[in-house]
Amino acid sequence: MSHRAGIDLPDLPASGRPAGEPVLEIDGVTKRFKLRRRKEPLTVLENVSLTVRPGATVAIVGLSGAGKSTLLNILGLLERPDRGTVRMYGRETTTMRERDRAQLRGETIGFVFQQLNLLQRRTARQQVAAPLLYAGGDRLRRRYALADEALRRVGLGDRLHSTQSSLSGGEQQRVAIARALIRDPRLILADEPTGALDPVTAGQVMDLLFDRAREEDRALVLVTHDHALARRADAVYVLDAGRLTAGAPD
Numbered sequence: 001m002s003h004r005a006g007i008d009l010p011d012l013p014a015s016g017r018p019a020g021e022p023v024l025e026i027d028g029v030t031k032r033f034k035l036r037r038r039k040e041p042l043t044v045l046e047n048v049s050l051t052v053r054p055g056a057t058v059a060i061v062g063l064s065g066a067g068k069s070t071l072l073n074i075l076g077l078l079e080r081p082d083r084g085t086v087r088m089y090g091r092e093t094t095t096m097r098e099r100d101r102a103q104l105r106g107e108t109i110g111f112v113f114q115q116l117n118l119l120q121r122r123t124a125r126q127q128v129a130a131p132l133l134y135a136g137g138d139r140l141r142r143r144y145a146l147a148d149e150a151l152r153r154v155g156l157g158d159r160l161h162s163t164q165s166s167l168s169g170g171e172q173q174r175v176a177i178a179r180a181l182i183r184d185p186r187l188i189l190a191d192e193p194t195g196a197l198d199p200v201t202a203g204q205v206m207d208l209l210f211d212r213a214r215e216e217d218r219a220l221v222l223v224t225h226d227h228a229l230a231r232r233a234d235a236v237y238v239l240d241a242g243r244l245t246a247g248a249p250d
């Protein structure tokens, strides 16, 4: 068991695939939103269950408005479901205090979302190093070297000192990916991570995310409209009318 920042997490094996406890396991998750001027709430997720094991790559597809981002927010402990359980390494999170959920989120999850949430005047190196400001110890001291390495891995080794506003949309997205990976998260949650990228760069970036998830027994959950990309995952699920079913995209 690792004990980092007060959170107990199972140790990852040095090699090989563990039979292992699921990274994430949700069961019977239901989410409704109250809409203005509508009596009946909108049911976005209905009795959704999903298990993500170490090393797994999972893609979720569905029409616009199907609830994919809502599901990803629940998996990422950013939102709580109205019903159901969300277990991370066996720990039930829906009843945890917000502070504990935030700590578990920070230690475990790397987010690559559609909204980039990057600061326009910071350099690429500063953006990517930022999550390590809270890491402490060696990673805090080496944050710029680690950021430079992460930026090189997404092909931005020559743009370390460029400010966010001077980068193209695709380059900004790669900065966001480098930032999501800098803390070496066990679970990567990605929402349309290649939307702004050309096919070649998109392929390289996805190789990086898939390799990280598979080779190091991390896990990846990917939301996408791109069915060719979804087919690269070990498992594909379709979200339709609030229900999640296993299935291959058309």
Ligand SMILES: Nc1ncnc2c1ncn2[C@@H]1O[C@H](COP(=O)(O)OP(=O)(O)OP(=O)(O)O)[C@@H](O)[C@H]1O
Residues within 6 Å of the ligand: 033, 034, 035, 042, 044, 062, 063, 064, 065, 066, 067, 068, 069, 070, 071
């Ligand atoms: N906070 C909220 N309050 C009210 N309705 C919401 C809220 N968040 C999401 N919704 C609604 O829930 C439904 C699902 O939204 P969500 O963003 O999860 O869909 P999505 O499948 O990710 O869509 P897209 O592919 O277009 O990004 C939509 O009808 C949306 O308007």
